[in-house]
Amino acid sequence: MIEFRDVTKRFDDGTTAVNGLDLVVEAGTITVFVGPSGCGKTTSLRMVNRMIDPTSGTVLVDGRDVLGVDPPTLRRGIGYVIQQAGLFPHRTVLDNVATVPLLTGWTRRKARQRAAELLELVGLPAELGRRYPVQLSGGQQQRVGVARALAADPPVLLMDEPFSAVDPVVREGLQDELLRLQAELDKTIVFVTHDIDEAIRIGEKVAVMRTGGFLAQYAPPAELLTRPADDFVASFVGKDRGYRRLSFVDSSGVEVAEVPTIAEGAPVESSSDWRLVVDADKRPQGWVAPDSSSVPGGSLYEVGASIRGALDAALSSPSGLGVAVDAEGRLAGVVTARQVLDVIESRRG
Amino acid sequence: MIFADAFGWLLDPANWSGGKSIPVRIGIHLLYCFGAVLGAALIAVPLGLFVGHTGRGGLVLVGGSNALRALPTLGLVTFLYLVVGGSTVSVLISLVVLAVPPILAGTYAGVQDVDRGVVDAARGMGMTGAQRLWQVEVPNAMPLLVGGLRNAMLQVVATASVAAFVGVETLGRPLLDGIRVLDYPQFVGGAILIALLAVVLDAVLAVVGRLVVPAGVRLSARTGKARPGSAASRRREVPTPVESGGSTA
Numbered sequence A: 001m002i003e004f005r006d007v008t009k010r011f012d013d014g015t016t017a018v019n020g021l022d023l024v025v026e027a028g029t030i031t032v033f034v035g036p037s038g039c040g041k042t043t044s045l046r047m048v049n050r051m052i053d054p055t056s057g058t059v060l061v062d063g064r065d066v067l068g069v070d071p072p073t074l075r076r077g078i079g080y081v082i083q084q085a086g087l088f089p090h091r092t093v094l095d096n097v098a099t100v101p102l103l104t105g106w107t108r109r110k111a112r113q114r115a116a117e118l119l120e121l122v123g124l125p126a127e128l129g130r131r132y133p134v135q136l137s138g139g140q141q142q143r144v145g146v147a148r149a150l151a152a153d154p155p156v157l158l159m160d161e162p163f164s165a166v167d168p169v170v171r172e173g174l175q176d177e178l179l180r181l182q183a184e185l186d187k188t189i190v191f192v193t194h195d196i197d198e199a200i201r202i203g204e205k206v207a208v209m210r211t212g213g214f215l216a217q218y219a220p221p222a223e224l225l226t227r228p229a230d231d232f233v234a235s236f237v238g239k240d241r242g243y244r245r246l247s248f249v250d251s252s253g254v255e256v257a258e259v260p261t262i263a264e265g266a267p268v269e270s271s272s273d274w275r276l277v278v279d280a281d282k283r284p285q286g287w288v289a290p291d292s293s294s295v296p297g298g299s300l301y302e303v304g305a306s307i308r309g310a311l312d313a314a315l316s317s318p319s320g321l322g323v324a325v326d327a328e329g330r331l332a333g334v335v336t337a338r339q340v341l342d343v344i345e346s347r348r349g
Numbered sequence B: 001m002i003f004a005d006a007f008g009w010l011l012d013p014a015n016w017s018g019g020k021s022i023p024v025r026i027g028i029h030l031l032y033c034f035g036a037v038l039g040a041a042l043i044a045v046p047l048g049l050f051v052g053h054t055g056r057g058g059l060v061l062v063g064g065s066n067a068l069r070a071l072p073t074l075g076l077v078t079f080l081y082l083v084v085g086g087s088t089v090s091v092l093i094s095l096v097v098l099a100v101p102p103i104l105a106g107t108y109a110g111v112q113d114v115d116r117g118v119v120d121a122a123r124g125m126g127m128t129g130a131q132r133l134w135q136v137e138v139p140n141a142m143p144l145l146v147g148g149l150r151n152a153m154l155q156v157v158a159t160a161s162v163a164a165f166v167g168v169e170t171l172g173r174p175l176l177d178g179i180r181v182l183d184y185p186q187f188v189g190g191a192i193l194i195a196l197l198a199v200v201l202d203a204v205l206a207v208v209g210r211l212v213v214p215a216g217v218r219l220s221a222r223t224g225k226a227r228p229g230s231a232a233s234r235r236r237e238v239p240t241p242v243e244s245g246g247s248t249a
């Protein structure tokens, strides 16, 4: 657990980067600090491992005031990942990952063995270990950065915009990877980003910060979207937040209706209705239009999952009927966009 | 024509034996060069590392180093000779003074130029100041540090000639004698020897450089990716609007 108690940081030039921050990061969760550039996210993060010391207030890690621990010792027990990975150019990937174990006195052999395990954990092939950082792609470098931070198995991980410099597709992969790792490792992670989508995607709790070093709201993502504390949070969370918010509303209130089906491969008779093609296990395969032509289907959604999925299914379906499936992927019924919107409306009222 | 005569002088067996022969002068020249660069390195490398590592005293360093550069070596040699008396000491000190600025500049720039992210990561991993210096900053500073040594050596090789003014038998001797008695073949021959020596020493230091620059650092320099410490990467640390622009580039 990490606790900020009325923490303020004023730099020598008079800038107040963090202003009376009170916040508890629960053990074993991913907490995201998000906000516009210059709002004090990095400063807050760096006060945890004493890269910066607060002007006033206290930062506690597992109940212990960090100011009571000398910085190198403190930092060896806290993983640290930064934007450009900051890998050591002169060391091989394997030796980069072995850095902290070596600092804490492991033998080189044991440290390298551990490093090899970590490369595997973050999904990198073992032979990459012999390369130098400059020979890796940006995404691979970030994975190595994460592996290096995890090498000594620290309970706490600090990540400062770790994925901001890689392109969006790679970034999503890295985010998924982090979530997968976290499910396995159960670290206490503080993750800084300026990207609200990233914050909502990976944060169990999100601290929205405002320029001047103020905490604007600290809540789970769903609550930020549904009940922004003020106009600043509302506008930071964004214009399409209404739509994004739907990810957190379940679709159980939407009644599914029956739909005519055709077994896959069976002869098609003419009809004035759209008919859904299903395979032997009743899994939807596509549509047959009233003119008897076959049309690929839209997205599917699972009954009870987010209402955003239901709306997407209805809007993307060629027949205008969103297809609901059960947990095994078998047809459960269909919904119209109108129905979904009515449910959303009624929830609002 | 003059070159033919110069080669004649160079190949004349009479110039290759005895106390004032070419080999002896080359040897003395080399001794002064290595002595001066070594002495300068002993002063400039620790100083450059300290200032680069702590970031303190950079302005004083640049100012002092420029002041040293402004000193005319011949004037300094003559002055020291008059004051101190010993020709060896006055020549060595002058050459050290000449060699300090390039080594200082190379060392300081080498450490300063290490990518801020790399240094930040080193601190964040829990390295102490000394660990950061020796395990991260020095290995990454090697290309510029060696570059500084090479610059210093080139200047010292050329300038060690002035030792002849105070009677030291370096390769400056044929230059001085050649000019004095208008013996141009000797003058040009001496100049050729100095140039050759400079080329050979530079090549030797280049080889040393290959040995001391870590492979990963050499690769980074060659692939031309943002080499640790380009001006752009240094600016990243300052969280101004430039920050996000620079960082995503």
Ligand SMILES: Nc1ncnc2c1ncn2[C@@H]1O[C@H](COP(=O)(O)OP(=O)(O)O)[C@@H](O)[C@H]1O
Binding pocket: A011, A012, A013, A015, A016, A017, A035, A036, A037, A038, A039, A040, A041, A042, A043, A044, B239, B240
């Ligand atoms: N070393 C420093 N000296 C002076 N001001 C600083 C320093 N570091 C950060 N700041 C200022 O503190 C504020 C918060 O910076 P930072 O925590 O880096 O913001 P963020 O990470 O949210 O972009 C900014 O106004 C920044 O200019």
Ligand SMILES: [Mg+2]
Binding pocket: A041, A042, A043, B239
């Ligand atoms: Mg920041």
